[in-house]
Amino acid sequence: MYTSSVAPTSQAFGEGGGGGKGRNVKWEELGFGFVPTDFMYVMKCSLGHNFSHGSLSPFSTVSLNPSASILNYAQGVFEGLKAQRSEEGRILLFRPEENARRMKIGAERLCMPCPSVEQFVNAVKKTVVANRRFIPPLGKGSLYIRPLLIGSGAALGVQPSPEFTFLIYTSPVNSYRKGPLDLKVENKLFRAIPGYGGTGGIKSITNYAPIYRPIIEARTQGFSDVLFLDAATANHIEETSTCNVFVVKGNIISTPVADGSILPGITRKSIIEFATDLGYQVMERDIEVEEALQADEVFCTGTAMGVKSVASVTYNNRRVQYKTGADSVCQKLYDTLVGIQTGRIENRNWTVQVD
Structure with missing residues (x-):
């Protein structure tokens, strides 16, 4: 069992904070596209240091320096996983530690620090709990979770970024492709x-x-x-x-x-x-x-x-x-x-x- 320190959002659509405020999701019409939810998770780290503390914040746009490494040299990796409901209404993740390990391998290849497996999984859990009202009922879809790790600092030369951002956002989705x-x-x-x-x-x-x-x-x-x-x-x-x-x-x-x-x-x-x-x-x-x-x-x-x-x-x-x-x-x-x-x-x- 996992609980978040964030105040619970309303289970009724049309309420809540952040990017999903006032959004009424019709599960029957849900496809595989971006639907903003209430909260995202953000954690930052400087080159040569380790990630330590992150936090949830209302979903919003991200501000970057034009010289950020992700914009100029594509220094970044991402992951994708889902939260789904069981028949009893429980919220389940599928092997999130495997996504954490794969992100670490990618980060090492691109010279980036990376959250630990525990930090990654805990951040995913917090983000899912904060956006739980966007998780479709069983059989109607899932909550897609997108962790990003990017070089967010300014670096004009071809070199690792001086700063990195680990960010998680979510979106309710249904089938990526219908039919064979x-x-x-x-x-x-x-x-x-x-x-x-x-x-x-x-x-x-x-x-x-x-x-x-x-x-x-x-x-x-x-x-x-x-x-x-x-x-x-x-x-x-x-x-x-x-x-x-x-x-x-x-x-x-x-x-x-x-x-x-x-x-x-x-x-x-x-x-x-x-x-x-x-x-x-x-x-x-x-x-x-x-x-x-x-x-x-x-x-x-x-x-x-x-x-x-x-x-x-x-x-x-x-x-x-x-x-x-x-x-x-x-x-x-x-x-x-x-x-x-x-x-x-x-x-x-x-x-x-x-x-």
Whole structure:
């Protein structure tokens, strides 16, 4: 159980402070877009020091010097996780310590101090409790939580920022994508260099704007998203714009190895662990695009996406369709994941109650 020192906000919409004041959220119309909530969490730290004390404040805009490192050199990482309600109305987080550890790895790569795992998780809990009136009922969505760690100090030269800001804001959301996905294989533009030399394996802010162009082009052609290939050979699948990818052949579930160019997703890691418990043989390995086209099923995983079936993959004008629906492996894994996240299925103490 967790309680916040912040005075509780009203459970009735139309009341409360900060950015969500007066906002009436209709759960049935909720999509995956930004809806301001009441409070955000802010903690600052100078270069060479450790984060210590942060606090909640009403949601507002952020003021930055034009020479801030995040604006000039993109020194920043972020995370994404969700708070969901159980059948009894409890508020649950799913493996938040894993997000904290992943942020620390990214921060070290970009020469930034980082909150400890305990500081990260406690800050998330405080922010969720303060914005609890924006958490949808079970089955209506979740409260998306976005922790940011940025170089907020002024630095004109190419060097680490003198000051850093850790910030958390939230937004109620529903499904990131509705229905199975139709993916287009991209073999000209790449999302990350191969191996450990780049930033593809961390949740760096630099990873996302470069993929806008292929995503926009794919969506204008009627596709849901892009399936990227490795930059070294343009022959192995890696991930989509925001999701890890799995392929199913018989009882074998395979996913590209997280070798530094692929983000080690929390949902990905969880699927690997409990799919083995369910009797599947799970393999992390290189997967050639032609092999993926021969699969029985393909599905994607991510915090925003959850577990989502891929209906088709198109490669060099060749379109291949896959099994989807109620009796698919993807659906079984989705049901298990949601059961764990909402407290209906007990699994390794992966959920953390915050209310």
